[in-house]
Amino acid sequence: MSKITVIVPCYNEEPTLHFFYEEMERVAAQMTENTFEYLFVDDGSKDGTMQVIRELRAKDERVKYVSFSRNFGKEAAIYAGLTHAAGDYVAIMDADLQDPPALLPEMYRAVAKEGYDSAATRRVTRKGEPPIRSFFARRFYALMNRISDVELMDGARDYRLMNRKYVDALLSMGEYNRFSKGLFGWVGFRIKWIEFENVERVAGETKWSFWKLFKYSLDGIVAFSSTPLYISSILGASMCGVAAVAILFIIVRQLLFGGSAYGWPSMVCIIILIGGLQLLCLGILGLYLSKAYLEVKHRPIYIAREAETDKPTEKAAQ
Ligand code: UDP
Ligand code: MG
Numbered sequence: 001m002s003k004i005t006v007i008v009p010c011y012n013e014e015p016t017l018h019f020f021y022e023e024m025e026r027v028a029a030q031m032t033e034n035t036f037e038y039l040f041v042d043d044g045s046k047d048g049t050m051q052v053i054r055e056l057r058a059k060d061e062r063v064k065y066v067s068f069s070r071n072f073g074k075e076a077a078i079y080a081g082l083t084h085a086a087g088d089y090v091a092i093m094d095a096d097l098q099d100p101p102a103l104l105p106e107m108y109r110a111v112a113k114e115g116y117d118s119a120a121t122r123r124v125t126r127k128g129e130p131p132i133r134s135f136f137a138r139r140f141y142a143l144m145n146r147i148s149d150v151e152l153m154d155g156a157r158d159y160r161l162m163n164r165k166y167v168d169a170l171l172s173m174g175e176y177n178r179f180s181k182g183l184f185g186w187v188g189f190r191i192k193w194i195e196f197e198n199v200e201r202v203a204g205e206t207k208w209s210f211w212k213l214f215k216y217s218l219d220g221i222v223a224f225s226s227t228p229l230y231i232s233s234i235l236g237a238s239m240c241g242v243a244a245v246a247i248l249f250i251i252v253r254q255l256l257f258g259g260s261a262y263g264w265p266s267m268v269c270i271i272i273l274i275g276g277l278q279l280l281c282l283g284i285l286g287l288y289l290s291k292a293y294l295e296v297k298h299r300p301i302y303i304a305r306e307a308e309t310d311k312p313t314e315k316a317a318q
Contacts (some may be wrong), residue, residue, distance in 0.1 A: 002088040002112065003035045004104075004161070007081030009074050010053070011043040013095040015203040017052045020095050027101040031108065039064045039309060040095075041081045044071035057308065066307040074207075075178040076302040078158065082171055086310035091161040097202040099159035103194055107161040110192040117189035118162040121196060122155040128200040133210070140217045147227035150185040152220075153193065160184065175223075176299060177291050179216075182224040222291050229288060232281035239274065 006024065010017065021038070028036045040053045042065060050067055057063040066080050078092055089111060093099045099121065107119035126134040141154040158180055162170075169187040184191075208216075221228065 001033065001035055003037060003086070004031075004089045004091060004108070005037045005039050005081075005085035005087030007078065007085060007090065007092045008038065008040045008095050009043055009077035009081065009092075010040055010045060010049050010095045011071060011074070011077075011207050012045045012047045012049060013204060014045070014047040014049050014052055016096045016201070017049065017056070019202045020097055021056055023097055024093075024101045027104050031105055034089075034108065035062075037062050037064060037085075037087055037310065039066070039081050039085060041065070041077040042067040043074065043077045044068045064309040066304050066309060069303045069305040072302045074158075075180055078180055079171075079178060080302050080304065082167055084307065084309040084311050085167065089161055089163055090167050092158050094157075094159065096204060098199050099157055100196060100199055103159075103196060104161065106194060107192075110194070111161055111163055114192065115190065116192040117166045118160055118184075119192045119194055120153075120184065121157050121159045121194050122153050123157065123198045124155060124195045125198045126155070127198045129198065133213070136213070136217075140220075144220060144224070147221070148182070148225035150182050150224050152181055152185060156181060156184075165189070174301075176294050176297075176301060177219060177223050178301065179220045179223040182220060186224070218287070219291075222287055226288075228284045232284050235277060236281060239277065 008020065013020075017040075024036075024038065028034070038056075038060075040056075040063065042050050042053060050065075053063065053065050053067075057065065064084070066084055068076070068080070081092065082090065089108065091104065091107070093101065103121060107121075110116045110119040126137070138154060141152055144152045166187065166189055169189070170183060173183055173187075
């Protein structure tokens, strides 16, 4: 009998947790070779999420939890889940049933029997999602794949089942700025992709505003690509080249023909353009610097207020 830990990051998921538990139990009952552990990570929810988790724990001792002292974000919740998972296999699943538990038997088969280290899922449709969000998501994946070495699959979810080796590899990367979609690809190993149609949230509403997603995508780029830094250096170098040619041209024209004191408006345009480019490049530099700054501070990725798990770690004691 091998044990599967199911990590469920929860932020204000009071209305969905019962649906999740029932559906998960239905699937677990079919998987007779496995025992289960449900590890809910309460990411500083403000609603009754913790009460629901406690109720579930009271009637089912396979329910474990970690509760954060505030909202640290889904990435921190995933990390906390991975550190506390006691199972031989570990799955990460959203609480809103957008990651169908029904795929779990197939994922388990891939990892336990077919020699893969991780079974990952991607949705091939984005039905039910606002078109503008889908559009920007697609652009983001296309851009990321061009400017970064890690491969990002369009529509990839955080929904995965992995073996111990894979989990330990993820945990060995203790960086503060975590972009799991990139980390999953970076660690390598053999991965089987399983595709499914998009499912809509069972209850409650999405926690990701457009702005939050925008920041998330910038984090992804900064964490896994240095291309913006190169672009700003190349931009600076080519600007210098253009300026050198222009200076030569003006000197020669002055010497040959004299009197070139016109062109004030064009001068202002050039100054604004170059000033703008400088600020842009400084901004890009600042973005990387701020991430490096956070990294060297070695802050904990999350702080737990309380935890009931089978694998208490030193980090949890903080
Ligand atoms: N989540 C979290 N912390 C956050 C935001 C979200 O733990 O700060 C969890 C949330 O409870 C859910 C999962 O991450 O289980 C995915 O969130 P959501 O369904 O809102 O995102 P979407 O599916 O719309 O991308
Ligand atoms: Mg969702």
